[in-house]
Each structure stands twice: as C-alpha cells, then as structure tokens.
Amino acid sequence: NRSWTASKTLVKSMNPDILSELDNASKSKKGLTDRLYLYFTQLGRDMYTGKPINIDEISNYDIDHILPQAFIKDDSLSNRVLVSRAVNNGKSANVPLKLFGVKMAHFWEQLAEAGLINKRKLKNLQTNPDTISKFAMHGFIRRQLVETSQVIKLVANILGDKYRNDDTKIIEITARMNHQMRDEFAFIKNREINDYHHAFDAYLTAFLGRYLYHRYIKLRPYFVYGDFKKFREDKVTMRNFNFLHDLTDDTQARIADTETGEVIWDRETSIKQLKDVYHYKFMLISQEVFSLNGMMFKQKLFPAKVAENSTLIPIKQGKPVNIYGGYSNNVDAYLSIVKIRGKRENKYKVVGVPMRSLHNLKLAEGIGHEAYINELKMVLTPQFTKDKKNRKTGQISRQVTDFEIIVGKLMYRQLVIDGQEKSLIASSVYQYNAKQLVLSDDSIKTISNAENWDEEILS
Structure with missing residues (x-):
C-alpha cells in the first residue's frame, strides 16, 4: 500500500541500516524500550534537529514531551520524542513548532505519511498554543x-x-x-x-x-x-x-x-x-465470596491399576474404579463446615462439596432447607467413610464416622475470625491470612523497582 511504499523509500534515503538494527533489537532480551521505539519510528534521527542518533549511545539522549506538561498532561508516545540532551535543555517549556518547525516540518510530515508516527503526534508537533483554535482547544479539554x-x-x-x-x-x-x-x-x-x-x-x-x-x-x-x-x-x-x-x-x-x-x-x-x-495502617476490606460452576474434574481417564495408589472418581455410578478406572482432581463447587462427634470432644472440619453433585443439590435446595441438608449429607458421606479390616477374621467392613452439618454452604474467600486471627477460606485444605500487609514507603519503593529489574542483574 501507499504507506508501506512511502516507508520503504524514506528508510532507504534516511537510514538504510535501521532494519538490521531493528532485527537485532527484537532478538535482545531487553526488548523494545520506549527509547528504542522512538529511535526506530524517527528513523534513527533527532526529532528536533534531524541529526543521526548513535544507537549504541541511546541512553545519552532524552525523551522529551512535545507539548510541555505544564500545557497538557500527556505521557503517551504520541507526545514524546527522542532528542539530544543539549537540545532538550534549550527547548525548556517551549514547543517544537516555534523552535524547529521551519527546518523539521517536512521531515515530520514524511514520517506521518510513511505511517511511522500517528496523526495525533504530527498534530502535537504542529501545535502552537498561542494560536490554538477553538476546536483544538475543546479537543484538548475532552x-x-x-x-x-x-x-x-x-x-x-x-x-x-x-x-x-x-x-x-x-x-x-x-x-x-x-x-x-x-x-x-x-x-x-x-x-x-x-x-x-x-x-x-x-x-x-x-x-x-x-x-x-x-x-x-x-x-x-x-x-x-x-x-x-x-x-x-x-x-x-x-x-x-x-x-x-x-x-x-x-x-x-x-x-x-x-x-x-x-x-x-x-x-x-x-x-x-x-x-x-x-499511610493508614488499617482500612476496611471486603472480599467477594464466590462458588465455582464448571469442570467437575480433570478429563484424563486413569486406568484401573492406578486406583490402589490414588483416589479416583468413578466414570459412572455402579462402575467401580478398580475395574473401570476413573478421573482425578475433584473440583469443589463450594465448601461446608461439619462437626465430627468424638468420644471425648467434637471436632470441626471444612470439607469440599463436589461439583458433580451440584445438580442434585440445587434440586433439593428448591424443595427446602431440610431437603438440601439431607442431600448434602448423602453427598459428603463418602468423605467420612473408610474401610476397616477385622484383625481376627480379616473381613473388611465399611465404617461411617458420625458427623453433623453446621454450615451447609461456605463460599470461597469467606472471612473466618478465630480469636485474634483472621483468615480467608481458599479451599477445604488451605486458608490464607486476611490481614493486610503494611510496609514503609522505602520498602514499597524497593519492591516496586525490583519488578522492573533486568534478569541479568538478578542472576
């Protein structure tokens, strides 16, 4: 197309080596930084003087706001250019059109025609705040x-x-x-x-x-x-x-x-x-509680020989896993709290409600609370059932631990307060601290800066 043709022509006349430089930059671990992006879109030239920029010394050049920040707060690439430090210092709070427009206007237009800079950037380069029109003024305000x-x-x-x-x-x-x-x-x-x-x-x-x-x-x-x-x-x-x-x-x-x-x-x-x-050290925080509704388990079907060493989920009711195999990684729709009755004392436990039982539980819930609790107890019973071998006869019998449902539906991220401890429920096994971490300004700055450290520095 016209833009691509204009771009190739301009590259050949201005900086024929820039394509190989772009190829090298794209393969670098550092990636395309703002300086490099501006360097390539300016065809390796200072936007205000047109002089060539040495890519090996690119860190010595400044990124300047075309329209000063006192005029408009715009940190986008459409309002930034790469220029020499001396020229940038001399520009001060002025606009490029006044200082460099006579010499550089044609180059800016060529870049826009080749698609290397957008229309907004060209407009910023051509803007004189002293003669701004009513329509341009309202555009800036909006x-x-x-x-x-x-x-x-x-x-x-x-x-x-x-x-x-x-x-x-x-x-x-x-x-x-x-x-x-x-x-x-x-x-x-x-x-x-x-x-x-x-x-x-x-x-x-x-x-x-x-x-x-x-x-x-x-x-x-x-x-x-x-x-x-x-x-x-x-x-x-x-x-x-x-x-x-x-x-x-x-x-x-x-x-x-x-x-x-x-x-x-x-x-x-x-x-x-x-x-x-x-710097407030305590603020009220609300977490959204939720249940899951989707995949019941991982779709990979494991063979029967795996059943002895892992807990598999039957592929269908009436098909034992030691014969037909089964699925792994059960997914819980939500959670429940149960009380396990013991001889000396009762214990409380968070258990998962399997996704595959969700349909029947919803039907029971529509009938009433009691029907829901009865259905839920049937769903949870396998988790409290284990095989027990008689030492004398060797006979294996199924034993169900007595339990009572205390909370029938416990959502993920539910806040739990136990004395002075606050935690959020992550699963039937895990919970995490609900208290917010408070750090000093210096620590926050250090952590935030660390996110941008180069991998080579860390290694």
Whole structure:
C-alpha cells in the first residue's frame, strides 16, 4: 500500500541500516524500550534537529514531551520524542513548532505519511498554543477531562437517575488523573502488597472531584453528569490544559473557589492530609465470596491399576474404579463446615462439596432447607467413610464416622475470625491470612523497582 511504499523509500534515503538494527533489537532480551521505539519510528534521527542518533549511545539522549506538561498532561508516545540532551535543555517549556518547525516540518510530515508516527503526534508537533483554535482547544479539554470508560458512564447514569431530584452532583474523574497525582506525590501503587490501593484511589477520586468542581466552574459540563445542557462552548477560553498543574506548582500555596472564596487547596495542609490517608495502617476490606460452576474434574481417564495408589472418581455410578478406572482432581463447587462427634470432644472440619453433585443439590435446595441438608449429607458421606479390616477374621467392613452439618454452604474467600486471627477460606485444605500487609514507603519503593529489574542483574 501507499504507506508501506512511502516507508520503504524514506528508510532507504534516511537510514538504510535501521532494519538490521531493528532485527537485532527484537532478538535482545531487553526488548523494545520506549527509547528504542522512538529511535526506530524517527528513523534513527533527532526529532528536533534531524541529526543521526548513535544507537549504541541511546541512553545519552532524552525523551522529551512535545507539548510541555505544564500545557497538557500527556505521557503517551504520541507526545514524546527522542532528542539530544543539549537540545532538550534549550527547548525548556517551549514547543517544537516555534523552535524547529521551519527546518523539521517536512521531515515530520514524511514520517506521518510513511505511517511511522500517528496523526495525533504530527498534530502535537504542529501545535502552537498561542494560536490554538477553538476546536483544538475543546479537543484538548475532552482528552483530559472526559471519561471514556463505558463502565464509568453506566455507573454515572445509574447514580444520576437515583439522585435526580436531590442536590447531588455525579462527577466523573478519569483514571489518568489519579495516576498523575500518584506520580507527582510519590504515592506508589503496588497491587501485590495489599488491597489498600483501592481505598486510596477512591479517596483520590473524591478529592479530585471536589477540586475540579470548585476550580474549573465553566468546565463542569465536561465532567459533571447532566450538566451538558448548560454548556456554552463559546464561553470557554483556555491556554493551559494540565488541570492538576497548580497542585504541583510550588508557587501555588493556596487555591480558592472563585465564586465562594472557599479554600480548596492549601499546599501544606492538603499534601499532609493525602499522605496521612496513604499511610493508614488499617482500612476496611471486603472480599467477594464466590462458588465455582464448571469442570467437575480433570478429563484424563486413569486406568484401573492406578486406583490402589490414588483416589479416583468413578466414570459412572455402579462402575467401580478398580475395574473401570476413573478421573482425578475433584473440583469443589463450594465448601461446608461439619462437626465430627468424638468420644471425648467434637471436632470441626471444612470439607469440599463436589461439583458433580451440584445438580442434585440445587434440586433439593428448591424443595427446602431440610431437603438440601439431607442431600448434602448423602453427598459428603463418602468423605467420612473408610474401610476397616477385622484383625481376627480379616473381613473388611465399611465404617461411617458420625458427623453433623453446621454450615451447609461456605463460599470461597469467606472471612473466618478465630480469636485474634483472621483468615480467608481458599479451599477445604488451605486458608490464607486476611490481614493486610503494611510496609514503609522505602520498602514499597524497593519492591516496586525490583519488578522492573533486568534478569541479568538478578542472576
């Protein structure tokens, strides 16, 4: 096609060796880093000067934001380029069109025509904030403020209908804003340590919702559900689209609502409050409990000779495993708690309810609780049945241990509190600690950085 032809022609004229470099990079253990990606999409040239980049010294080059972060918060590859460190330092907070547009505009267009950069990146390179059009301005605002997630929009619709007649505002906050706040104030998010990141994200969302609502009154139709009817595009004029920039600006000690004068950001107090919440050592956590509904056991059929050394599941009722073989790895739909009656004391045990019995149990449950318990006892009885050999006669008899069902249906991840110990049920055999792990900031940083360590360093 036209794009591929243009790309081949451009590669041959600009950097004929780049394809072999790309082949070597693709075979490297390190993979295609952002620097290498930008290097190849720029055909191995500085995006601002057009000078060749030495791929062996690529770490000495900077990744620069085309449109400065003070103008718009956009960390995507569509707003980043690879340039020499000296040129980047000289650019400062300016835009490339002003400084390099005359010399480099044709090269940028060639890259876009060849499909090496997308239209949005070309548009960013060609943007001058001083002469930005009304339509471009609204595009920038929408990209920063409008939530595109269909789930978020659905929830906003539901809440909007529920609180339609109340003085309640439903504010939609984009996930990238939470991410920006975490980056700016070093609130590291690591899902592997604990579940507290959900609560802190919720707090950040509420915090930012209040801030945007009071800080950008004219822009409310972009992020407040139901405000679109009041919107007047011709009344909005802006030259800055990083809506959280003032929160990270050291010179902004306080920010107030322009209508009421209410202080919505006090740098010292607000940052302390955010840090206090981030460092909470105890938060309420709710886990979803669930049952399984699917595969009853592994589908591999084992021969009869295996039955003596392992517990197999009959392939059909009335077909003993020592003759016909059977299946392995029973899957439990959910669990139950039973009380085993002993001579001296009673014991409690968590047992699995096999998936293959689920149909009959559902039928019994439809009849009533008593019918369900009776059916469940029949299902669980084989787990409490064992063969006992008479020492004198050698005769083998089946013996059933007396048990009583205490909890008929125990879901996976059910919270169990035993004294001071809290645990979550993982299976009939395993449980894991329900208490959340709390670490220092330095420890969290170390663990998070370790996830990105090179395998060669670790070895």
